[in-house]
Amino acid sequence: MKKLLLICFTLLVVLIANAQDSTDTPKKFTINAYIKSLQTLTFDKNFKDLVSGNLIHNRINIKWRPSENFTAVAEFRNRLFWGEDVKLTPGFASLLRNENELVNMQKVWINNKALVLHTNVERLYIDYQHSKWNARIGRQRINWGITTTWNPNDIFNTYNFLDFDYEERPGVDGGKVRYMVNSSSNAELAYSNTGKKDGDIAAIKYSLNKWNYDMQLITGWYKNHPTLGAGWAGYIKDAGFKGEVQYFFANKDSAEHFTMTLEGDYMFKKGWYVNVGMLFNNDGLYKPINSWDTINLKLSPENLMPTKWNVIVTTAKEFTPLLSANISMLYAPGTNIFIFFPTLQYNIATNLDVNLVWQSFFAEIRNNFEAVSHRCFLRLKWNF
Amino acid sequence: MRLIACIIAVCFANLLYAQTAKEIVQKADEKMRGKTMQAEMIIKTIRLTWSREMQCKTWMKGNNLAMIFIVAPAKDKGIAFLKRKKEVWNWMPALERTIKLPPSMMSQSWMGTDFTNDDLVKESSVVEDYNHTIAGDTIIQNRECYIIQMIPKPEAAVVWSKVIVCIDKKDFLELHSRFYDEDGKLINTMNSYDIKMMHDRIIPTRFEMIPADKKGQKTEMIYKNIQYNKPIDDGFFSTEKIKTLN
Numbered sequence A: 001m002k003k004l005l006l007i008c009f010t011l012l013v014v015l016i017a018n019a020q021d022s023t024d025t026p027k028k029f030t031i032n033a034y035i036k037s038l039q040t041l042t043f044d045k046n047f048k049d050l051v052s053g054n055l056i057h058n059r060i061n062i063k064w065r066p067s068e069n070f071t072a073v074a075e076f077r078n079r080l081f082w083g084e085d086v087k088l089t090p091g092f093a094s095l096l097r098n099e100n101e102l103v104n105m106q107k108v109w110i111n112n113k114a115l116v117l118h119t120n121v122e123r124l125y126i127d128y129q130h131s132k133w134n135a136r137i138g139r140q141r142i143n144w145g146i147t148t149t150w151n152p153n154d155i156f157n158t159y160n161f162l163d164f165d166y167e168e169r170p171g172v173d174g175g176k177v178r179y180m181v182n183s184s185s186n187a188e189l190a191y192s193n194t195g196k197k198d199g200d201i202a203a204i205k206y207s208l209n210k211w212n213y214d215m216q217l218i219t220g221w222y223k224n225h226p227t228l229g230a231g232w233a234g235y236i237k238d239a240g241f242k243g244e245v246q247y248f249f250a251n252k253d254s255a256e257h258f259t260m261t262l263e264g265d266y267m268f269k270k271g272w273y274v275n276v277g278m279l280f281n282n283d284g285l286y287k288p289i290n291s292w293d294t295i296n297l298k299l300s301p302e303n304l305m306p307t308k309w310n311v312i313v314t315t316a317k318e319f320t321p322l323l324s325a326n327i328s329m330l331y332a333p334g335t336n337i338f339i340f341f342p343t344l345q346y347n348i349a350t351n352l353d354v355n356l357v358w359q360s361f362f363a364e365i366r367n368n369f370e371a372v373s374h375r376c377f378l379r380l381k382w383n384f
Numbered sequence B: 001m002r003l004i005a006c007i008i009a010v011c012f013a014n015l016l017y018a019q020t021a022k023e024i025v026q027k028a029d030e031k032m033r034g035k036t037m038q039a040e041m042i043i044k045t046i047r048l049t050w051s052r053e054m055q056c057k058t059w060m061k062g063n064n065l066a067m068i069f070i071v072a073p074a075k076d077k078g079i080a081f082l083k084r085k086k087e088v089w090n091w092m093p094a095l096e097r098t099i100k101l102p103p104s105m106m107s108q109s110w111m112g113t114d115f116t117n118d119d120l121v122k123e124s125s126v127v128e129d130y131n132h133t134i135a136g137d138t139i140i141q142n143r144e145c146y147i148i149q150m151i152p153k154p155e156a157a158v159v160w161s162k163v164i165v166c167i168d169k170k171d172f173l174e175l176h177s178r179f180y181d182e183d184g185k186l187i188n189t190m191n192s193y194d195i196k197m198m199h200d201r202i203i204p205t206r207f208e209m210i211p212a213d214k215k216g217q218k219t220e221m222i223y224k225n226i227q228y229n230k231p232i233d234d235g236f237f238s239t240e241k242i243k244t245l246n
Helices: A002-021 A084-088 A092-096 B002-033 B103-107 B117-121
Strands: A029-044 A050-064 A070-082 A106-112 A115-130 A133-140 A172-182 A185-192 A201-210 A213-222 A225-236 A239-248 A257-267 A272-281 A309-318 A323-332 A337-349 A352-365 A368-383 B036-046 B051-061 B065-072 B080-084 B087-092 B097-101 B130-140 B143-152 B162-168 B174-180 B186-198 B201-211 B218-228
Touching (some): A239 B103, B002 B143, B002 B201, B130 B162, B143 B174
Antiparallel strands (some): A029 A050, A106 A115, A115 A133, A172 A185, A201 A213, A239 A257, A257 A272, A309 A323, B036 B051, B036 B218, B065 B080, B130 B143, B143 B162, B174 B186
């Protein structure tokens, strides 16, 4: 593992050095990066107890494109955590691993009681394009989702919509081949290997654009379940209309799963944007819970939300080109789970942003609708 | 009889005049946009106490096909927009995903500037979507100009109720425009400056869009480089291509 990381970092240094030298061919190498500082305050339901967390988060994205057809990409995510959050979470460093990745390309540089420094190679792939064919092999994200909040069609690498600080979302180890049938339709075959028994995923997606709709059909094999899916993005009058459905057939170990999401969005006058989405998870909870611990927040394609029916309303508004806000509210009937998720964003300087994010969780627990916890995040992000 | 002849003559003259107004707008539009256009530009959003600058590349073909790619600042680099007829997609490089935008987004501000999406990707056609009449003459930047009133056709999907444009009589340059909302209130004023030879023609290269009711606020668009009529295949304007722009 150490060797691999050493190779990656050597490559990085060589790439950066090369990038500086190649002023006459500036497009060959591109490097971009950011540093974020995230302060987290986690309150209990009555605001009586408080746990603080600190994170310095850096990402370095490198692209090498020696010719029109060939691209190599390496992306690194370095995180330094410290504070009570680390201290109070048993095995904090072990929770940072992306379980879907086959090859362990992570490194915990420092792991003590209250401080963890962790690096992960988030992307490492080569991409080859030849006329109508495109192939990509390595660690990558296979993004088959269409809608905003939940993506049933994203069967390779599910993400958690509450994890706002992970914009790029997790990837997998695998490969994909795409064939462009014509300028408005293509077929893609993708495979990922999680390294676990029966953990392979392989599927074909056919996408087309017709009647002003982007449409896709998916069929494949998801961890020993045959699966079928479909998704679309179009509009009704001036409002966007999107949706995704995914069905996992039963196998000898587990029952069938069905997830569906529908979404509509509209931009009102004066820049008020509203997005309404719903998610149905046939296996989700639909009655009040006895304890918040029964909520399974380990998300997967079959379990995008632990609850059966979910509605989310998001409204966003740009007050000035520098200051914008959005508020998301999620409600799951049956369990009466309610999540309140407002965000403020301010652009301090050209590449410097500050975000103030709040997440409050409520639920009906033992027939009593009450707060569960509240989290407040302050983030500074500098892109370069 | 003479009266009828007179009326016919006046109608005919009006008709001729009307055609001319449309032709003037058409000439100005063709001059600015060509059959295809590739450009590099800077967009400056200016407010009383601050300003921000953005650099982008654009490709356009007719009214139906357009693409915008953001080059700077670093935090937005790689974001791209594709328009094909009524459909608009937004490529987010951090997410590695295209997001289809609702048509209602078209009339709204583009990336915080005083330009709307429609201003940039020209969904509506200044020639086809309006009825044009010559309303008079004026002089702008020492150039004689026609004043042309443009009223959108009832079926056209245009956000304005009226647009006044001033077009230079000699070189057909749109030097000044005013945009009015449904209540007839002035919303935006656009001025064009820095007339220069760009590629094969003389055009204004700096445009400022000034919202009427906001003091000290404007957006400037400056063309650094333009190439006209270089053939671009329709297939270039695809959701596949926006992923690979650089």
